[in-house]
Amino acid sequence: MGLRLKSFGAFFCLRFFAAFFAFTLFLTGTSLGAPLLRQGAEGHDVHVLQENLKRLGYEVELTDVFDDATYQAVSAFQRNEGIAASGTVDRETWRSLKARVAEINKPQPSASTPPQGKKPEPKTEKPAAPPTAPEKPSSEPVPEKTSSEKETPFPKAEKVPENTPFLPKGKADAIIKTAKKYIGTRYVFGGTTPKGFDCSGFVQYVFKKNGFTIPRTADEQYKLGKRIKKRGELSPGDLVFFSTYEKGASHCGVYLGKNQFIHVSSSKGVRIDSLDDSYWKPRWYGGKHIVKN
Numbered sequence: 001m002g003l004r005l006k007s008f009g010a011f012f013c014l015r016f017f018a019a020f021f022a023f024t025l026f027l028t029g030t031s032l033g034a035p036l037l038r039q040g041a042e043g044h045d046v047h048v049l050q051e052n053l054k055r056l057g058y059e060v061e062l063t064d065v066f067d068d069a070t071y072q073a074v075s076a077f078q079r080n081e082g083i084a085a086s087g088t089v090d091r092e093t094w095r096s097l098k099a100r101v102a103e104i105n106k107p108q109p110s111a112s113t114p115p116q117g118k119k120p121e122p123k124t125e126k127p128a129a130p131p132t133a134p135e136k137p138s139s140e141p142v143p144e145k146t147s148s149e150k151e152t153p154f155p156k157a158e159k160v161p162e163n164t165p166f167l168p169k170g171k172a173d174a175i176i177k178t179a180k181k182y183i184g185t186r187y188v189f190g191g192t193t194p195k196g197f198d199c200s201g202f203v204q205y206v207f208k209k210n211g212f213t214i215p216r217t218a219d220e221q222y223k224l225g226k227r228i229k230k231r232g233e234l235s236p237g238d239l240v241f242f243s244t245y246e247k248g249a250s251h252c253g254v255y256l257g258k259n260q261f262i263h264v265s266s267s268k269g270v271r272i273d274s275l276d277d278s279y280w281k282p283r284w285y286g287g288k289h290i291v292k293n
Contacts, residue, residue, distance in 0.1 A: 036246055037089035041066040044279060045245040048266045049089060052101050052189050053077060064267075091246060101189045155211045162223045165292045171210060172237030172291050179206045179254050179262045179270075186269045192216075199251050202264045203239065206254065222249035225288035231259075231275060235291045240275065242283040249285050 037045060047064045050073075054060050058073035075087040081096045160166040167175065179202075188196025192205060200218040207214045215221050222241050228234060236257040241249040253263030259275050273280060 036091065036094070037066060039066050039068070039071050039087070044266055046070070048189070048245065049074075049097070051266060052097055055104065055189070056097075056100055094245060098190065154208055158211060159213045160207075160224060160290075163226065165225055165290050167212070167237055167290045167292060169235075169237075169291055169293070172235070174210050175206060175237050175254060176256055176262070178209050180272075182206075182270045183262070183272070184269055185264075187264050187266045197264045197270065199253065199264045202270060203252055203254060218249045218252040221252055222286070222288060225290035228287045228289050231284075231287060233289065234287050235289065237291045239288045239290055241285040241287070242280060243285040244283055251283070255287065 037049060042065050044064075046066050047062060049066075050060050050062050050064070050070055053070070053073045054062070056077070058076060060069050060073040063070075071087040074089055074093065075085045077097070078085040078087075078093060081093075081100075083092055083096060182194060182197070182202070185194055185202075186196050187198065189198055190201070191197045192201035194205075197205065200216060200221055203221060204214055204216055214224060218241060221239060225239060228238075234240070234255045236255060238255045240253050240255050240261045240263075242251040243249065244251045251263070253261040253273075255261050256272065260272055261275060262270065262272050265271050265273070275281065275284065
């Protein structure tokens with residue numbers, strides 16, 4: 001009888017641990033495959049999602065809350081892209097969204113450019129119009145050119161190395177001055193010019209204006225410079241990174257000193273924020289020291 005009880009106890013323990021192990025694997029797999037954004041999510045990342053779904057023609061309001069309308073819009077987008085229509089936003093959905101927005105941001109060919117394979121039709125000269133009396137000069141002041149019209153050509157830029165500081169300390173102030181010049185410039189998904197920036201497009205543009213060629217995306221920019229252990233090691237001009245819509249470095253900015261950084265917010269464009277801001281502090285990913293000592 002005792003032997004039977006022992007055998008039954010051993011069998012029960014084995015079944016229990018097998019079930020527990022399977023359940024643990026299920027939870028682990030679920031967490032690893034969990035979507036990045038789902039219904040109920042709020043904040044910056046949801047705003048970016050809604051803004052770009054709206055640009056692509058989907059019916060969604062900029063509520064910064066992943067509501068039912070956002071769920072329906074995401075599901076419709078996924079169906080149109082051939083993605084499983086889960087209504088939740090994973091990496092594949094983000095990649096497809098970026099690709100579609102990049103397509104509509106591409107400059108369209110001018111009407112004067114003939115389609116490939118066709119020769120332009122010969123132009124016929126129109127008879128010159130008879131001369132007219134010159135117009136009287138207007139008394140109204142000539143409107144001042146916009147900042148985008150005043151943009152100077154890029155200086156000759158040098159490609160910077162990875163994993164080592166490259167910015168001379170004397171040029172850090174120039175980087176910061178250039179960055180502050182664009183405060184208020186609007187956010188544009190995939191934007192790389194003063195007509196509209198995204199976070200990494202802004203940082204790349206600022207450095208290019210000062211003669212440095214750096215990579216285009218935040219994760220590639222994170223390869224620059226020397227990683228710091230503490231935020232207190234940052235110097236003005238260094239780069240700061242955050243983990244937002246996906247794991248790793250997905251948002252970036254330029255450190256200004258005194259715990260402040262300049263970056264592009266999806267809702268307010270180019271602006272200055274604190275590293276201790278309630279949104280940015282928990283999303284801190286790391287800083288890269290690019291200023292030479």
